[in-house]
Amino acid sequence: MAADFTEETAAKAVVDSFTDTRDPRLRQILTSLVEHLHGFVRDVEPSMQEWEQAIGFLTATGQMCSDTRQEFILLSDVLGVSMLVETLNDRKPEAVTDSTVLGPFHVVTSPRREFGDSIDEVGDGQPCVVTGRVVSVDGTPLPGAGVDVWQADAHGFYDVQRPDVTPVGNLRGLFTTDDGGAFEFRTVMPRHYPIPTDGPVGQLLTRTSRHPYRPAHIHFIAEAAGHHPVTTHVFVAGGEYLDTDAVFAVKQSLVRDFVEVDDPQQARRYGVTAPFRHVQFDIVLAPTGA
Amino acid sequence: MAADFTEETAAKAVVDSFTDTRDPRLRQILTSLVEHLHGFVRDVEPSMQEWEQAIGFLTATGQMCSDTRQEFILLSDVLGVSMLVETLNDRKPEAVTDSTVLGPFHVVTSPRREFGDSIDEVGDGQPCVVTGRVVSVDGTPLPGAGVDVWQADAHGFYDVQRPDVTPVGNLRGLFTTDDGGAFEFRTVMPRHYPIPTDGPVGQLLTRTSRHPYRPAHIHFIAEAAGHHPVTTHVFVAGGEYLDTDAVFAVKQSLVRDFVEVDDPQQARRYGVTAPFRHVQFDIVLAPTGA
16 A cells, blocks of 8 residues: 655655656646645645635635636736746847736727727727837838737726626727838727725735735737737836736836827827827837747 | 836745735745745746636636535645645644545535434445544543544445435434444445546546546544544545545555444344444544643
């Protein structure tokens, strides 16, 4: 009969149970997971009650998830894991646009929209124009690139959080760059907002005296043929919580001035009324061959 | 503005975010969790797709849980975490009965039963008599001790797994020891069984070529005034899978002969028909003062 499982032999016994795993990558991940997870358990020596609380927390986190709510991504976000994974996957030439977290609200497909369209279907908030270009690392414009954008509204909510107030698809858009690699859309200024606090992750933040706020930003996923896609945000310079983002996602290279414009001619050009805010956000992608 | 989050600074940035946590134990646990979790992520460098798969796995695990199914305990079990936590909480005098995992089926309250009662409400299986005493580490019998027992049936299922076939409460019982510290009950022989394989944990076992079986056993929780309770099993000597329990819960000290008895007089004494099996399982508890 096999020897008893002890504090000293536990991790090895579990790692050995994965010996016959066919996929070497899965075996590698599980081996590392068991070693680190057992290291954590040996380090903190949880009581049975603490173990039960952990099981209860993870269960509640899973059960909070729905088609429009992803509490495990939120947990990954507030523990800095999402941002760490992004950072590890983002080793690239200096000039390429930094990535940041996907976040838990990329849960519906953005409606296709045309160059210059508004993504605002409600008309509540300060008008804002976003312009930019998607280019390769050598500056070559990338026509036909996909630019998927989504953002919180002037009250700090995404469409799916208040489907009774805002139609799903509001403040979301899937654009294609023009012949010069440019994109352009009208929207409202995004507001800083709390991540959802009515679930287990919110309780964790409360119990650790952490605030739940994210600084104001617009999400982007840009993808073009022959290039690595990038998942990122543009942050509003001067906004609150830039230094203490609840999900650790701010990168200095992604902060832009949203310039106040009070020129009727420019307003007419973009199809808005003055005064409005304008941000230029160019996105640089790395070729896959490099 | 704060410096960017990097591979090197990530764990520290997250640990620092927990600085204002009031409960020092919670802060200690979260600090260790972040260090080990980030260590794991840095070690395996998951792709974004692998991170998404992990989020999906954890979400599905939570959503598999119900009043009668605890998939996160099952996950903790197959990763050896439950057994490690038990082992860490089980440092005690040599003579005290070893503990083992609670398992995911202690999900309903066992019906109160009297000394000598049968816990078998179905009558399907080989008759078995379980006798034992709950004593303190110095051998003093412990009258009035609680003995909570539950087990799989002759087909390897717990009551809650087939509520259409077996009434909930079948093969469960909550006993109280008599004046001599003894307990006694009739049952059927437990069978080895697979842990539930129709959820994410079952998929994990399949993908790692691990079998899902647990050797035959009866669960016990014994508790007495002035003593540390013990959560344990008695395993059937000679049974299959004793060496490769899917949840790593076998301890050699917990394996007992379930002796075949073909004596009508003994059968009459216990209220069963010969032949039957008999196991004696004494449980030794540690005083809380020690």
